Amino acid sequence: MGKRTGDFIMIEFLKMGGYAAYVWSSYGIVAVVLLLNSISSWRRYRSLLRRLKRLHGENNNDT
Amino acid sequence: MSVKDKVWLWFHRMASPAYFYNLAGQLLPWSIVATTTLMLIGLIGGLVFAPADYQQGDGFRIIYVHVPSAWMSMFVYMVMAVNSAIFLIWHIKLSDIVARSSAVIGASFTFLALITGSIWGKPMWGTWWVWDARLTSELLLLFLYLGYIGLRSAIDDRRVAGKAGSILALVGAINIPIIHYSVVWWNTLHQSASVSKFDNPSIELNMLIPLLSMALAFKLFYLCILLINSRSELLEQEKRSQWVKELVTSS
Numbered sequence: 001m002g003k004r005t006g007d008f009i010m011i012e013f014l015k016m017g018g019y020a021a022y023v024w025s026s027y028g029i030v031a032v033v034l035l036l037n038s039i040s041s042w043r044r045y046r047s048l049l050r051r052l053k054r055l056h057g058e059n060n061n062d063t
Numbered sequence: 064m065s066v067k068d069k070v071w072l073w074f075h076r077m078a079s080p081a082y083f084y085n086l087a088g089q090l091l092p093w094s095i096v097a098t099t100t101l102m103l104i105g106l107i108g109g110l111v112f113a114p115a116d117y118q119q120g121d122g123f124r125i126i127y128v129h130v131p132s133a134w135m136s137m138f139v140y141m142v143m144a145v146n147s148a149i150f151l152i153w154h155i156k157l158s159d160i161v162a163r164s165s166a167v168i169g170a171s172f173t174f175l176a177l178i179t180g181s182i183w184g185k186p187m188w189g190t191w192w193v194w195d196a197r198l199t200s201e202l203l204l205l206f207l208y209l210g211y212i213g214l215r216s217a218i219d220d221r222r223v224a225g226k227a228g229s230i231l232a233l234v235g236a237i238n239i240p241i242i243h244y245s246v247v248w249w250n251t252l253h254q255s256a257s258v259s260k261f262d263n264p265s266i267e268l269n270m271l272i273p274l275l276s277m278a279l280a281f282k283l284f285y286l287c288i289l290l291i292n293s294r295s296e297l298l299e300q301e302k303r304s305q306w307v308k309e310l311v312t313s314s
Contacts, residue, residue: 016121017120017122019186022122022183022186023124023125026125026128026178027110027128029179030132033174034284037167037171038287038288041292041295045294045295048299052298053312055311
């Protein structure tokens with residue numbers, strides 16, 4: 001399989017038989033929403049851990 | 064010890080905050096690996112190996128994100144409703160945490176089911192939206208999720224918020240069978256189920272396998288989010304307790 005055939009297959013794949021705009025926008029939106037969910041959950045957890053570390057660290061200094 | 068006692072012991076250990084926090088932490092890496100693997104299988108299978116549909120061409124490939132999102136929108140709601148019931152009846156705090164931790168991801172799945180359905184509807188039905196039974200009841204589900212999130216954040220007292228949210232989630236559960244049977248009860252534009260007829264599924268195997276793989280991947284993705292969110296909720300609720308203190312000072 002030459003380079004040109006490879007390119008052709010790739011372009012055909014991206015074209016999605018004429019439905020490229022519909023297929024790729026669907027997959028794109030899903031990817032973004034799932035990614036945002038993961039990031040926000042993870043960041044909330046990390047910042048909470050940091051905050052509690054400070055909270056209990058200060059308590060220890062007081063006593 | 065009788066079986067019943069053992070079950071109760073297990074139940075109580077599971078519901079103990081420190082125990083659940085650790086268990087969730089141990090499960091998380093495995094869920095992430097499983098989610099990623101299944102999602103890759105589903106994506107490659109669905110976008111590359113599944114043959115184009117004889118009517119819809121490559122446009123049908125939206126099914127691999129649309130159907131799992133739609134299934135999850137109902138599944139997550141059922142998890143919320145069941146946990147709300149457990150919380151209202153037995154006052155198990157962990158159940159409230161699970162329900163609360165599911166709301167945003169559940170709303171996200173519902174939003175995705177609606178938006179990918181809309182994008183799919185345009186080339187196939189010639190319209191972005193119709194007020195038919197399936198679409199309308201799914202939109203109502205999104206409003207139920209948003210109402211639940213809004214209600215909980217509007218009430219400061221955690222116990223009151225939990226109770227009010229649980230009641231809302233339970234009442235709204237009536238909508239789930241309506242969504243499911245909407246395509247049977249009413250004459251709708253939305254097609255009826257093609258996968259759940261397990262004795263005779265009207266879908267080919269190399270189209271079906273990526274779909275099931277994606278569905279499982281979405282379910283496990285929800286599990287990952289649930290594990291992280293409930294750990295956060297536990298930390299927040301138990302921030303003054305001894306086990307949290309030991310946890311944050313030791314690491």
